[in-house]
Amino acid sequence: MALLELREIRKSFKMGGGDLEVLHGVSLLIEKGEFVAMMGPSGSGKSTTMNILGCLDVPTSGDYLLEGKDVATLDNDELATIRNRMIGFVFQGFNLLPRTSALANVEMPMLYSGVGARERRRRAREALDRMGLGDRMNHDPSRLSGGQQQRVAIARGIVNRAPILMADEPTGNLDTKTSDEIMKLFQDLNVNEGITIVLVTHEADVAAYARRILRFRDGIIIDDEINARVRGADAV
Amino acid sequence: MISTVEIVKVSGRALLANKMRSFLTTLGIIIGVGAVIAAYAVGQGANSVIDKQISMLGSNFMYVFPDxxxxxxxxxxxxxxxxxxxxxxxxxxxxxxxxxxxxxxxxxxxxxxxxxxxxxxxxxxxxxxxxxxxxxxxxxxxxxxxxxxxxxxxxxxxxxxxxxxxxxxxxxxxxxxxxxxxxxxxxxxxxxxxxxxxxxxxxxxxxxxxxxxxxxxxxxxxxxxxxxxxxxxxxxxxxxxxxxxxxxxxxxxxxxxxDFSVMNISQILDVRRKATQTMSLLLGAIAAISLIVGGIGIMNIMLVSVTERTREIGIRMAVGAKSGDIRLQFLIEALSLSLLGGVLGILLGTAAGIGLSAIMNSPPVFGVGSIVLAFVFSALVGVGFGFYPAWKASLLNPIDALKYE
Incomplete structure (x- = not known):
């Protein structure tokens, strides 16, 4: 049983008068422990696919099986629980709460899973330490660099021990050097923690860190290949 | 499920982040509750003076004068x-x-x-x-x-x-x-x-x-x-x-x-007592209107707040907040505003009651009942007018909320 399975997923959005279909039947299997990059130009459907995989959005038709369970049968609260326990998110714009310390930001997912204050604090510190931010815990996002903010976001994504991490253009707002640091962190989490990573990017350099690359164009997957030359693999 | 204590903390932080706005929002409630307390204190004070007057004059008596x-x-x-x-x-x-x-x-x-x-x-x-x-x-x-x-x-x-x-x-x-x-x-x-x-x-x-x-x-x-x-x-x-x-x-x-006239003193005092009652009732009505207006003020600000913080709602939902968690957070923010207004209003009303009674030369009477009533009423206003914005916030779709600019 695959960890994530999409079968003939279609998704349309209401646009002006009619419906605009952006996914025209996407099917894919992602196994536990994979590091998958979804590539393609803007509007190709890669982000929409990731939002569906992340239970942030629902398909118009088709089936999505998460650990073999049909997601369409779940209600909003159950979807929230899946986002809370199974999936961590990292966004291009970081999406941290403003005027809220790095520590409090990282603690937030545990707030919604009922983890006690002391345990929350401990695990948030641990995750931030893991991201090399041990000395920035009480800083507000506004006082952190882009790379640091993204590492806070990654810490938030892994703190609740979610087995899947989804990243939508995580390096889009970062310079090349910082991008490489962030990508190495993903690689490290994938190899050493066994976290399944689904990454959306339009940069080949970034996608090169993944072991499998899916190429999207016009709402379908046009190519699905194993990355023979994984970048930085020797370093991990 | 998030614990209520944690939600109260989250709500409290949000309110403290906008201190001035929070205070101005509560002003309607402060005035409303203050008016209830002051009206009651002055009205009861005046009534007690009239009662005392009746007892001093002697009750149930009238004068017959030659006209x-x-x-x-x-x-x-x-x-x-x-x-x-x-x-x-x-x-x-x-x-x-x-x-x-x-x-x-x-x-x-x-x-x-x-x-x-x-x-x-x-x-x-x-x-x-x-x-x-x-x-x-x-x-x-x-x-x-x-x-x-x-x-x-x-x-x-x-x-x-x-x-x-x-x-x-x-x-x-x-x-x-x-x-x-x-x-x-x-x-x-x-x-x-x-x-x-x-x-x-x-x-x-x-x-x-x-x-x-x-x-x-x-x-x-x-x-x-x-x-x-x-x-x-x-x-x-x-x-x-x-x-x-x-x-x-x-x-x-x-x-x-x-060629004579009958003056019913008790009746005159009774009329006066009714007049104070009417005045208390009128002030109470004004207070009720003020509380409703205050409640609408809270609703207005909460709606603005929900719109302003759409992205925050999206983030919270993305990391696992349920609709109920979001609803509770905004409801508690509204409730906190109205209860804060209630407490400040009680203080203000007490001060105003003492001040007005001093001017009117009658001692103010403060009832536990009026204070409890004012408090409960402001809580109801908070829940009543806070519910719609909170409900609206909880209906947001996570991905739409996240994409909101």
Whole structure:
């Protein structure tokens, strides 16, 4: 049983008068422990696919099986629980709460899973330490660099021990050097923690860190290949 | 599921992040609750003063005055007499006591002390109607009236001015030039609402007053007749009886107006009490409107806040917040605002109540009931008007909320 399975997923959005279909039947299997990059130009459907995989959005038709369970049968609260326990998110714009310390930001997912204050604090510190931010815990996002903010976001994504991490253009707002640091962190989490990573990017350099690359164009997957030359693999 | 304590903390942080806005939002509630508390305090205070006034004047009583304006040369001499008073007592039902009153102001002298006092000529009914208690000695008795004896009962002030520390009972004072034996002293009632000293009078038998002081002995004329009824309700019927009785006694033709007037003091006070009640009710209505407007203010700000923080809602939902968690967070923010407004309003209302009562010269009365009511009401406003924005926030789709710019 695959960890994530999409079968003939279609998704349309209401646009002006009619419906605009952006996914025209996407099917894919992602196994536990994979590091998958979804590539393609803007509007190709890669982000929409990731939002569906992340239970942030629902398909118009088709089936999505998460650990073999049909997601369409779940209600909003159950979807929230899946986002809370199974999936961590990292966004291009970081999406941290403003005027809220790095520590409090990282603690937030545990707030919604009922983890006690002391345990929350401990695990948030641990995750931030893991991201090399041990000395920035009480800083507000506004006082952190882009790379640091993204590492806070990654810490938030892994703190609740979610087995899947989804990243939508995580390096889009970062310079090349910082991008490489962030990508190495993903690689490290994938190899050493066994976290399944689904990454959306339009940069080949970034996608090169993944072991499998899916190429999207016009709402379908046009190519699905194993990355023979994984970048930085020797370093991990 | 998130614990309520954690949500309260999250909500509290959000409110503290916008202190000025939070305060201004609560202003409507502060004013509303403050008005409720102040209105209640002042209204109850005024009522308690009126109650006290009634008890000082004596309850359930009315005055009958001769109506000088309507005296006609064609009718018989029209004034009230002692026999009118006796007739009322004899023929009207629902009467507790009747006291004719002939008043004059006169100089009272004892030794080297002298004092100008109101001298009230009346009957034993006087102390019954006006509810005076004798502190020492005795009250007037029927025998004093019949024999027209030269005795008097002193109001507390007069006793104090003339005798000081000395015991007045048994002593002889002179009113004008007439010697009167002091037989008793009334207990003090203190000052009335208008600051008038109620204890500054001397009570003498009406017969003696008419013969020796007012010179109306032949006609038996009196300044007024006081009537005490068995109850407030009985007064209205009593008034009708007195009216009929006196018209008959004075032989007033049906087409002629009364040559006397009946003043129902209790009724006047009752009207005043109703007026304060109406005022309290009006203030209460204004307060209720203010609370509703305040609630709409909270709803407005919460709606703005939900829109402003759409992305925050998206982030929270993305990391696992359920719709209920979001709803609770915004509901608690609204509730906190209204309860904060409630507490500040109670403080403000208490201060305003004390201030207004000082101006109105009546003590404020604060009821636990009004404070609890104000608090509960502001909580209801918070929940009532906070629900829609909170509900709206919880309906957001996570991905739409995240993409919101």
């Amino acid at each position: 000088r304006s309507s005296v006609s040369s064609f009718s018989n001499p029209r004034y009230l007499t002692v026999s009118d008073a006796e007739a009322i007592e004899r023929e009207c039902s629902g009467v507790v006591a009747v006291a004719p009153l002939a008043e004059t102001t006169a100089q009272a002298i004892y030794g080297s002390a002298n004092w100008s006092a109101e001298v009230s000529g009346s009957t034993p009914g006087f102390s019954v109607v006006r509810e005076w208690l004798v502190e020492s000695g005795r009250d007037l008795m029927d025998g004093d009236i019949r024999s027209g004896s030269k005795v008097c009962v002193l109001g507390y002030t007069v006793a104090d001015k003339l005798f000081g520390e000395e015991e007045p009972v048994g002593k002889v004072i002179r009113i004008r030039t007439v010697p009167f034996t002091v037989v008793g002293v009334f207990a003090s009632k203190g000052r009335s609402m208008g600051g008038y000293d109620q204890d500054d009078f001397i009570l003498v038998p009406i017969t003696t007053a008419q013969r020796r002081l007012t010179r109306n002995a032949n006609t038996g004329r009196v300044g007024a007749i006081m009537v005490k009824g068995v109850s407030m309700k009985a007064l209205n019927y009593l008034e009708i009886q007195i009216n009929d009785l006196l018209r008959e006694r004075h032989r007033i033709r049906p087409d002629r107006p009364n």
